[in-house]
Amino acid sequence: MPFGVGHDIVVQISRSALWSFFSEIKTENIHNVPSEGPLIVAATHHNMIIDPAVLSVTFPENRPLHYWAKDTMFKHPQAKRFLENCGVVPVDRTTKNNTLLYAATYEVLRLNEAIAVFPEGTSHTLPCLGTFKDGTSFAALEYAKLVTEDPRPNAEGKIPQKATVLPVGIVYPEKSKYRSTVIVRYGKPITVDSYMATYAEDPKKAAKQLTKDIETSIRALTVNAPNWDVRDAAEMARWLLFPGEHGIMKDYVDVTQSLINAMIDLGKKTPEVESLQHSLKIYKLELDLLGLKDSHIAKYNEKNITAASTTIELLRRTVASLIDLPLFLPGLVAHLPLYVAGYFAGKFEIYEEVRAQNKIFFGLALVPLIYMIAFLWAWYALFGGTFFGFFVALATLGVFVWYHVVSIDERYEDFKDLIGRWRLFDAVVLGRGMWRRKQRILALKKLREENVSNLRWMVKTYKDTNKDTHHVWTAVRARVQALNAAGKLSGRRKALARQFEWAF
Template sequence: MPFGFYHDVVVCIARSALWSFFSDIQLEDVENVPPASQPVIIAATHHNMIIDPAVLSVTYPKQRRLHYWAKDTMFKNPYAAKFLSNCGVVPVDRTTKNNKLLYASTFQVLKLGEAVAVFPEGTSHTLPKLGLFKDGTSFAALEYAKICHEEGRADYAPILPVGIVYPEKSKYRSIVIVKYGKPISVEPFLSLYLQDPKSAAKQLTKTLEKSMEKLTVNAPDWESRYAADMARGVLFPDKYKSMTEYIPITQNLIDAFVTLGEHNTEIAKLRNSLVAYKLELADLLLKDTQIAKYSEKDITAISTTLQLLQRTILSLIDLPLFLPGLIGHMPLYVAGYLAGHFEIYEEVRAQNKIFLGMALVPVIYIVAFLWGWHALFNGTFFGFFQALATLGIFVWYHVTSIDERYDNFKDLLGRWRLFDAVVLGRGMWKRKERILGLQKLRTENVRQLRNMILEHHSTNEHIEVIWSALRQHALDMVTYRPKKSSLIKQYEWILKRQ
């Protein structure tokens, strides 16, 4: 089934939307991806609505085009059918229980050596772990293998597991991690499928589920997930934004809290303390990095005032360079905030923000272009091209420089909230006491985390992973960033222990 013009248009729009919303999409273990000439069924996690297929299509290695499943009822309208087919979407006939008819269009695509991307969880969700896997992916792969077997061909389509992980999936300028697992061959399940299709499909689904668990972050409950995320930010303060090794570090912290917390009351208390710290930060609209600056001294009127003044001066110096882009894109930011604020389902927020932004962007840029053409270049023929080039540079500069400015803006807001509570003392509730309590709680959490790692790294495999990552990172800091003495100081405790 060939792809058409609409597919390229949709992918181009998706690439622009993802580029403007996320700060980075990190690909891991790309070497596991089968050759582009081989038919393959890509099974991906589904935690962020239409953002998931957009991320897959935009970032899949070697720009290989991907087909997706859709209900065959969506093809009843001839215009919709033409558009969907042109985009490479294949219909699935859910009215039949005959696998050969159910996935007939899928098999046509695979016979052409192409790739089909599916989501075994079925529905997008916000859970601390993977959702319930359905057997459709396994039935499609095994039925196609059966057809190949009957036709005397051996070009079975393996299942490629893919974990799409969003540390903060609805947050503007957050990060996406796409991790590829090893392809799962369906041939070992074929003989059983020829005798008992349902049992074979169940076994293959279980194998796929276990494989995808290794590519993602899974916790038994939200408390364990919150505690692990908070612990990671505290232990690796300078790596929190980069999300390097996010999946293994976070997962091993979760597993450590679960395994050790069952028998160790101190670690169970630490987990609850980290959750309390995270929730209190959220309630006060503060970040751990803002409290961390005061971890070794009291939060006083002088210290909070100086921190606010320092950040304000730096922001004012930078403002002239950033102000034009900020004013021009302000409708987008306001609309994005409202789209996220009034949506109760987290897995829909990013989608709504992006869709609303896509609707506003043409209006904003057309107005900006017309204004620039007439106000700056007098509406001349050559001015048309100058205005077009100016607009392109304007948009590129704003998007590529937004990350640092956005972080500085959030930090400035945090400094103001600290100043407002500690110096001005405003508010109906005792925010100053709560902030001072946060500082003490963070200091105690850091102490307990370090004790847990030092005490259990030789007896618990999950703590051993964290220990090794910390030591390696500390050594890298000393070797490659020796001038960052303030950062190196935070890792002295791990370097002193052999």
């Protein structure tokens, strides 16, 4: 089933949308991806339509991917033409005959093309993987059976091969947050040969075993916790142990999963670790309720949260923002409708897995209008509506959009930090708030110091006896060695080095 121009258009739109929403999309272990042959890409599904967009945009060697869709979507002739042009494959869910169910899929695989599926079935927001369905496994095994029984050459004159299953974990540290990151991790390919004997005798048993192996592989590529309490505690521990690193940290998945495993294992044996886990959860909950981030409290590690220190920090941040504002203000004003629409798109959506999708859809709907108005204004107001001015205005708009997107990250973080400073100032200096927020913030600072101290104690105490804690210690030491190798430090690196002094 060849791909048409519709596929290229959708991928380019997806690329632009993802580039403008996420600050970075990282790929890991791309050497695991087969460069040729029929391929079934089995991926996690935590972020609605964002998941296929991320896969299609980042898949190695720009190899196009087919996707499954209900055959009812193909009933209208125009819809059918567009979906087929984009490479979407119909699946007849009304039949229990695998050959009919996946007929279009087999045609794709016979052409040595790749199809991406989501074994969890539906998108979700859980602290772990959802329940895997057997559809992916049945498709792979039934196709292998058909190839064995009917090895006739495909349209290119080549003997068809059995399809390989490629596990993929798509990890979102903060999946609905603007300018967050995405991590795409490729697992080792799974061949179906070892399941075929069982499939001949008991198809359901073989499919269940393959599904289990796919799930095991994807679990190793992602972050999984038994509940949100453990997941949130581990995320908070990561923030405290690795200050300044958020979704951009190179070993996010491995470190976060190691913290989850360590807290579960040690929490069963050690009351101190169990208490630490609960304390980390409380700390995160209080931060959320006060509208603050750990970085706001961390600024006051070595001094009290006083009226003077709070005011100085606020003024420092405000002045820095005002100095930078003239450079950023034109882009901010032009894109303000996008930010407002994105804010409300996320604010009134109860399902987190839908928020990023809605924000991007609103952006795609408004972008053409905003950029058209900006272009016409530049063409007529700045360049007199001339023929030459048309091209200059077009180039100016392109540079304007590029500059805004590439420069938004640091300013967006600074803006969120400034909001936090104002909240601290409001609570500590102005003393407003019916819940005595000043006392809560002072207590929060104390709780943070206790959590940091206890976390470091846990890592140091169990680094030689618990493999997951040892992995966290190794990650900390890697930062220490990098800082030591930097020689004389200054600025942010010097401040960061102070946070790792406990491990020097």
